[in-house]
Amino acid sequence: MGSALPLGEPAPADGALPPTTRIDPETPFGVYLHVPFCRVRCGYCDFNTYTSGELRGARQDEYADTLLREIDLAQGVLSDAGGLRPASTVFFGGGTPTLLPPGDLARMLDGVRMVFGIADGAEVTVEANPDTVTDAVAAELAASGVTRMSVGMQSAVPHVLAALDRTHDPVNVASAVSIARAHGLDVSLDLIYGAPGESLEDWRLSLETAVALAPDHISAYALIIEDGTKLARQIRRGEVPAPDDDLQADMYELADDLLGAAGYDWYEVSNWARGDEHRSRHNLAYWQGHDWWGFGPGAHSHIAGLRFWNVKHPAAYAQRLAAGESPAAGRERPDAEARALESILLRTRIREGFPVAELLGEGRHAVAALIADGLIEGPAALHGRIVLTRRGRLLADAVVRALTD
Template identity: 60%
Template sequence: MSRTLAPVPGLPPDGEPVPRDGSLPARALTRVGEQGFGLYVHVPFCASRCGYCDFNTYTAAELAGGVTRDSYAALVLDELRLAARVLDGTAPKARTVFFGGGTPTLLPADDLVRILDGIDAAFGLADDAEITTEANPESVDPAYLSRLRAGGFNRVSLGMQSAARHVLAVLDRKHSPGRAAQAAVEAREAGFGHVNLDLIYGTPGEREEDWAASLDAAVAAGVDHVSAYSLIIEDGTRLAARIRRGEVAMPDDDVAADRYLAADAALSAAGLNWYEVSNWAADTDARCRHNLLYWQGGDWWGLGPGAHSHVGGVRWWNVRHPSAYAGRLAEGASPGEGREVLDDADRHVEDVLLRLRIVDGIEVSSLAPPGQESAARAVADGLLDEPAFEKGLARLTLRGRLLADAVVRDLLPD
């Protein structure tokens, strides 16, 4: 089990240079928003660095006098103005906006609302736009959440990870075990219609009963969405170093599979049904529409250092360090560091890779003949749903979700 494509992965790929003015090929501009349009806002600040995290984030000590929280909103608004110039009226109103990080809620709530207002002025927000911010449980309180809600935010995603104190300690999480659930209650009381809790399973030292308690606590919090991810050990992280030194054990794949099955059983019993391999929601309205934008091949502009964007078949990524990001913008230049123009074959591979992970699946007819043959074998092996296959769809079974990456490889033979 692994996370899907993220807007700020650990390391960017190679690519061609981004034009200084950030301009896009004319063909890309004719295709903006065909599958929806949204914006991602990366906030690279963290109070402390979690031991498992390789995202593009910085503590105050790591920035060492560079870009500050107080100056950050103005920088994002500078890039937003560049985005509006580049797209020049070609983009539809934004259906989703997602503030991620890092910890967006380390910024003042007024700054997050200011950025959101800037997005509305630049592109417009759809009447039913989904506006999400990630938050660490200790970085919000009722007053902060109420200000966000009044400013237009309607969804919050809280990093819970675990209800076990010793598991949080291995992950270097700073909040107390019960704080995430309490923050979820506060968010609902502030008027948020949609609240997610993020969980991580497979942490060294996590017991079966620890995971069961975490699932119970998430359900008891009354949220309408839960994301559950297997712990991935990323090179260069503090946790990877601890494993190399033998201080903690490497996560076990068989244990991770058992944890996933336990999650699906507990969440399904609570009325939260899977709609993507690592995500469960109470109903269609509770699904994260911003993430669906990624999984269904939509367009988004990523604002902030290290943020990735995808518009009209062009993907690009910004320089990673906040100071370099600020420097580019101060020169009136795009902060983009590199980009790649996807051809039809690239887009097909990504479409299969991402769409297969969601409950809607993919049309079998979209696969090449060898892939269609592989799909038939996957049905026989219990990896794809037989009734769906008979209707022309490749849809993962529960067993198939455990082996999703292998199923994708078989459906995309060389």
Template identity: 60%
Template sequence: MPALPEGTPVPDDGALPGWVRPSPSGPDDAGRPFGVYVHVPFCSVRCGYCDFNTYTASELGGGANQAAYATTALREVDLARRVLDDAGLGSRPVSTVFFGGGTPTMLPAADLARILRGIDDTWGLAGGAEITTEANPDSVTPESLRLLADAGFTRVSFGMQSAVPHVLATLERTHDPRRVPDVVTWARDVGLDVSLDLIYGTPGESLADWRASLETVLGTGVDHVSAYALVVEPGTKMHAQVRRGELALPDEDDQAAKYELADDLLTEAGLGWYEVSNWARGPEHACRHNLAYWRGDDWWGIGPGAHSYVAGPARGDDAVAGIEGIEGVEGVDGIEHAGVRWWNVKHPRRYAALLESGSSPGAGRELLTPAEAQLERVLLGVRVREGLEVAALDPSRRAAVAGLVARGLVDGVAAVRGRVVLTRRGRLLADSVVRELTP
């Protein structure tokens, strides 16, 4: 698992910087969207490619057990309420809740429902709030899905990864791929929207294998699909296997061909891309929680290793457009800031102990300057289908848009209308586009 970022200390009480408080003369900061992420760090086994902050029962041993986790998470919900109230940001209803992991559905459905109920009791859920949980196909039953739907969950995102047994074996996924159509049916029968998550580029996966996975997904009739290129992170078991020559990674052309095949088949089936790695059958099926991340909304991350973010009082498209005009608020040593991000300690035992003692589980935080916030705005904004306003770019980089259009990376019609929207080739080279659009 990767180390946490470096940062400055989080106060013991978790208090946010004073400049986060809404400005009476500024935008309606107390009205901007607010989401909650709940990290559930438990898995039955550790997959060889995974570098998420997850633990099996044998790794944890005694202490940080699953049975006590809902109580621990609710302690952080209570801390979040106090911190946001003190910052003048506690009156907002929650627009989206996302339970991720790990495998959230390793907890009993009643525990997930209890955490959601605590969030609702604390802030209230906005009308039509999106409530998602991730799940493995082998971690749910018809009854558990019905209990989640009855508790208010609206979406489930299944980690399918592949429909091909030898690909799943390389990834060390333990579920039976034949179970996927069943779990999709169970979820839809109780009224849950369903997403299937796929990984392409696994060592040994052919283009035919990838096509078989896509066709299996489309055969289920789901309304949302995520497809991510496999990234082998240092420190994982798969990274060691690649380093020893036991596994061979595909080249960039193979990855590009698989992305293009996914885009072709999903688009033909009526699922349009709305973010580089995500397709949905219309905007109503897009994952609103993830869109909130990409648009720079506020969120609080509950759980060990979870990250949180709150924007400063000057934010939004109007504030970001022409970054030189942003009026920050003096934070530390006279530096203006535009947002604060913080993250919790990683180990569940330490996380639980801090909350039980009444302290924040925050391990560190960073205070974003307007320039840093602008960089993130471009990095995330170009990835979504709506794109980014050309006016939001640093003035020194706006001229680069014409060159990107000429090279087929940015849509020319959208650029004439004042927005940077990636073409499919641009999506394949999104990181290069960002480098050209940032100072």
């Protein structure tokens, strides 16, 4: 059911932003809609998600109406702060959004449209389990204004899927891609590498299978072992091996080679797209520090430098909104030093890089050594940008430490 919420000051019951909040109307605004339901809990997952047996007082069939109450609350909060803007991106994440009827997702999207407006050409993404994608589902989503489907493929190899506790039929990935395409949706595939028992050749097969489906976008994430997950317990008991860092590095390099050869350009450490127009604009907004409101239990928001987050359990979330209260559990405004560190941490991950001029003194002194070590691109640095080399992408945390120590 996810990791603990961060510490911070309590959020007010009405959700009002501090009177000192200054919203820039030119800053893009994104909307994240969290759907916290899953049929089963994957062994590696620590997202704020719930199976039917864990809901305890929350009802899946009432969820859309509950979330629409938070959208109405956000309208008042942002109107009072002078910050209503049309959404430039909308992202349904989870969990498994497509466990809800597509009509519920459409109603939630209509709520965003009526309260904020949706900008012309906005990117509207729905994450989907391959087994839940039917022609009827895709047709209704496309008709509601969805433009993009992100399909949780993870692997093409049955024993790897089993190690991850993924229950979908690998055959349905191709079906989901074909159906989404038939309804005019862009398609992204999500992959995970480094699962227990996964070989380099297993990973090659997954990559080749994904490329053969010709999606517009591919994400490839190294498996991270999160405390409190089933997989962490299995590793602690010695039942399965921990991920091998060297093998994961080899897997990353193989992904970059195969995806690059197939016409996919990296634009963020774990993401590749066929042309700039197919990048995930919603995720780029996170890395670039734009504003967004996260709706749903456990969702996080960022408005004009203020961060706030909702109570985690769907029942507590529903109870607060039914009482006319904000579901926000806490909030914080990072100081200038923390914001500068976060900006370096996030913006160095993307292809455009981080401006050398914005580095503090010690960070600037590290640039020459990072070039010499092959971690950042020399020509880009000479033109004023910190851009990671492939080796630098594998050691991104070390680059950030060097730039901020």
